[in-house]
Amino acid sequence: MSLSEETLSKIKAEQSKYPDKLSALLPALWWAQEEWSWFSTERMDYLASVLDISKIRVYEAVTFYTMYNRKPVGKYHFQVCHNIACSIMGAEHIIEYMKKKLGVGEGEVTPDGYFSISRVECLASCGTAPMLQLNDRYYENLNEERIDYLLEELRHDRIPESLS
Amino acid sequence: MEFDYKNPEPIVFTNLKVPGAHTLTKYRSQGGYETARRVLAEMTPAQVIDEVKNSGLRGRGGAGFSTGMKWSFIPKDNPNPKYLICNADESEPGTFKDRDLLRYDPHSLLEGMMIACFAIGSHQGYIYVRGEMGTEIKILRAAVEDAYKENILGKNALGTGYDLDLHVYRGAGAYICGEETALIESLEGKRGHPRNKPPFPAVVGFNKSPTIVNNVETLAAVPYIMKNGAAGYRKFGTEKSPGTKLFSVCGHIQRPGVYEVPMGISFKRFLYETCGGPLPGREFKAFIPGGSSVPVITREEGEDDACTMDYEGFAKVGTMLGSGGAIIYDNTVCIVRALEILARFYAHESCGQCTPCREGTGWLNRVLHRIENGEGHPDEIDLILDIANNIDGETICPLGDAAAWPVQSAVKRFRAEFEHHVIHRCCLPGTVKY
Numbered sequence: 001m002s003l004s005e006e007t008l009s010k011i012k013a014e015q016s017k018y019p020d021k022l023s024a025l026l027p028a029l030w031w032a033q034e035e036w037s038w039f040s041t042e043r044m045d046y047l048a049s050v051l052d053i054s055k056i057r058v059y060e061a062v063t064f065y066t067m068y069n070r071k072p073v074g075k076y077h078f079q080v081c082h083n084i085a086c087s088i089m090g091a092e093h094i095i096e097y098m099k100k101k102l103g104v105g106e107g108e109v110t111p112d113g114y115f116s117i118s119r120v121e122c123l124a125s126c127g128t129a130p131m132l133q134l135n136d137r138y139y140e141n142l143n144e145e146r147i148d149y150l151l152e153e154l155r156h157d158r159i160p161e162s163l164s
Numbered sequence: 165m166e167f168d169y170k171n172p173e174p175i176v177f178t179n180l181k182v183p184g185a186h187t188l189t190k191y192r193s194q195g196g197y198e199t200a201r202r203v204l205a206e207m208t209p210a211q212v213i214d215e216v217k218n219s220g221l222r223g224r225g226g227a228g229f230s231t232g233m234k235w236s237f238i239p240k241d242n243p244n245p246k247y248l249i250c251n252a253d254e255s256e257p258g259t260f261k262d263r264d265l266l267r268y269d270p271h272s273l274l275e276g277m278m279i280a281c282f283a284i285g286s287h288q289g290y291i292y293v294r295g296e297m298g299t300e301i302k303i304l305r306a307a308v309e310d311a312y313k314e315n316i317l318g319k320n321a322l323g324t325g326y327d328l329d330l331h332v333y334r335g336a337g338a339y340i341c342g343e344e345t346a347l348i349e350s351l352e353g354k355r356g357h358p359r360n361k362p363p364f365p366a367v368v369g370f371n372k373s374p375t376i377v378n379n380v381e382t383l384a385a386v387p388y389i390m391k392n393g394a395a396g397y398r399k400f401g402t403e404k405s406p407g408t409k410l411f412s413v414c415g416h417i418q419r420p421g422v423y424e425v426p427m428g429i430s431f432k433r434f435l436y437e438t439c440g441g442p443l444p445g446r447e448f449k450a451f452i453p454g455g456s457s458v459p460v461i462t463r464e465e466g467e468d469d470a471c472t473m474d475y476e477g478f479a480k481v482g483t484m485l486g487s488g489g490a491i492i493y494d495n496t497v498c499i500v501r502a503l504e505i506l507a508r509f510y511a512h513e514s515c516g517q518c519t520p521c522r523e524g525t526g527w528l529n530r531v532l533h534r535i536e537n538g539e540g541h542p543d544e545i546d547l548i549l550d551i552a553n554n555i556d557g558e559t560i561c562p563l564g565d566a567a568a569w570p571v572q573s574a575v576k577r578f579r580a581e582f583e584h585h586v587i588h589r590c591c592l593p594g595t596v597k598y
Contacts, residue, residue: 017331019245019370019371019373020352020353020371022352022353022354023333023351023352023353024353025353026333026334026335026336026350026353027333027334029336030295030334030336053353057353057354060354060355061336061353061354061355064338064355064356065295065335065336065337065338066336066337066338067295067296067336067337068336068337079296082505083257083456083505083509084257084258084415084456084491084502084505084506084509085257085258085414085415085491087502087505087598088415088416088493088496088497088502088598089415090598091598092598120296120337121255121257121339121509121512121513122255122256122257122258122259122339122456122509123296124254124255124259124260124262124263124294124296124297125260125263126257126258126259126260126412126414126415126420126489126491127260127412127413127414127420127421127422128420129414129415129420133296133298135298136298136299137298137299138299
């Protein structure tokens with residue numbers, strides 16, 4: 001278990017961009033997650049040694065920030081907002097619909113490893129509710145039809161620009 | 165200057181409506197970065213601070229503190245490097261106006277940061293963007309990269325002799341990191357635990373050095389102010405709330421979206437004429453005008469003539485302008501269910517440092533869940549008020565207050581709806597189970 005040369009050199013370079021090298025922890029976690037997808041204790045310990053910081057610092061960050069994964073996620077990880085504006089615009093229905101269509105519960109991954117779904121708080125897209133984050137992008141103004149289209153596209157590994 | 169409610173014209177943030185304005189070519193073709201160049205080459209930091217102070221610009225993230233005054237708190241005799249941090253952690257429910265600035269007008273932000281850096285003697289700025297905004301971060305990083313390529317940033321920025329570096333830092337999911345001291349902790353690579361103030365960041369901030377943290381919208385307004393002067397900015401708005409504000413409107417309304425309005429216009433006219441009023445067949449029930457943390461107000465209060473869209477107007481009817489994230493509830497909303505959702509949010513986001521917040525938000529979350537699901541006891545309405553009152557004002561940071569105010573305001577204005585839940589063990593008829 002290790003990180004690629006490319007990631008290791010990006011992390012080393014990042015550390016020199018701040019007055020204290022600890023600042024590079026969050027950027028390092030992002031690059032590491034791109035490679036590993038999620039953080040086991042062993043991976044966190046390895047990263048601590050790469051950054052030359054104590055292990056507890058890595059544990060602190062991974063357990064505090066919601067976007068660092070502590071268990072496996074799907075290739076396509078849906079994070080559906082269930083905060084106030086999205087809820088009053090139908091987010092709960094969208095979540096239940098997606099779970100039914102995918103045959104998966106919250107925090108679980110489909111057997112083929114393709115999809116996982118979880119609930120998240122406000123994503124600053126309230127005007128186009130209900131909406132979700134898929135990996136690094138948003139899909140907004142969701143309804144059943146658009147969800148069906150999105151899932152179909154993703155099953156063929158096509159990432160749609162929009163759902164309209 | 166009469167405001168056209170039906171067709172509002174952009175004033176400060178004109179680039180939000182200009183296709184391609186996020187590109188450096190388009191931005192410069194409209195005179196972009198000329199103001200920063202002139203300021204850095206020809207003015208003194210003290211002059212810049214004075215101009216921004218006189219403009220009356222107030223922090224647009226939610227606190228509303230005088231921006232110019234905040235900048236002036238940087239101590240002159242401190243030998244440490246100074247830092248400017250842009251708070252792009254927009255996470256207040258109902259608020260989505262900074263996101264538009266980041267993706268449609270990033271160069272206004274960069275130019276504003278350059279001027280702000282100069283004003284406080286900083287040569288290093290950071291833009292802390294919430295981790296979820298992957299698309300916006302890409303656009304922002306591209307804008308910064310382009311700016312470096314054309315020597316707008318870097319050594320001898322814009323040929324003015326002033327060295328200036330800006331760096332984009334990605335957050336990783338934490339509402340609390342929108343609080344300026346928690347943000348600084350996060351930028352230092354730690355958990356987002358807010359610090360006690362004083363000392364204030366202007367004196368002891370990032371890496372113990374003098375630091376100013378400003379909201380995206382605040383910084384993006386600075387080029388306009390320096391180009392048109394304080395007087396130019398004060399042409400709009402009111403005496404105590406000068407200038408303009410971006411409001412993000414969402415929920416049960418015909419035309420949700422981001423709107424720039426001069427401070428002081430009628431909230432009622434804005435909702436009905438600019439945003440199109442309620443959805444077909446529905447009636448407004450309640451409003452949260454400034455993000456979920458400000459008190460909820462009734463339809464009557466929001467539609468009152470006294471309720472103008474400025475700091476003082478919203479305060480008159482017992483709420484706050486806050487971030488300007490306006491959430492609109494119509495008659496299908498169960499107030500208890502809505503409060504349950506907010507209580508869950510604050511419990512989730514509490515950093516855990518302060519006992520009143522850590523324990524109190526947990527209690528509020530669980531008790532409201534039971535009340536909403538027909539398992540509440542009549543005593544528990546006063547209980548949640550008691551819990552909220554014991555959080556309010558008793559914490560290191562405003563997240564505690566933010567968790568308390570929705571509870572206090574909802575029970576005060578809609579007590580009968582809570583009583584219905586504990587007596588009849590269900591929501592009011594006519595409300596939807598969202």
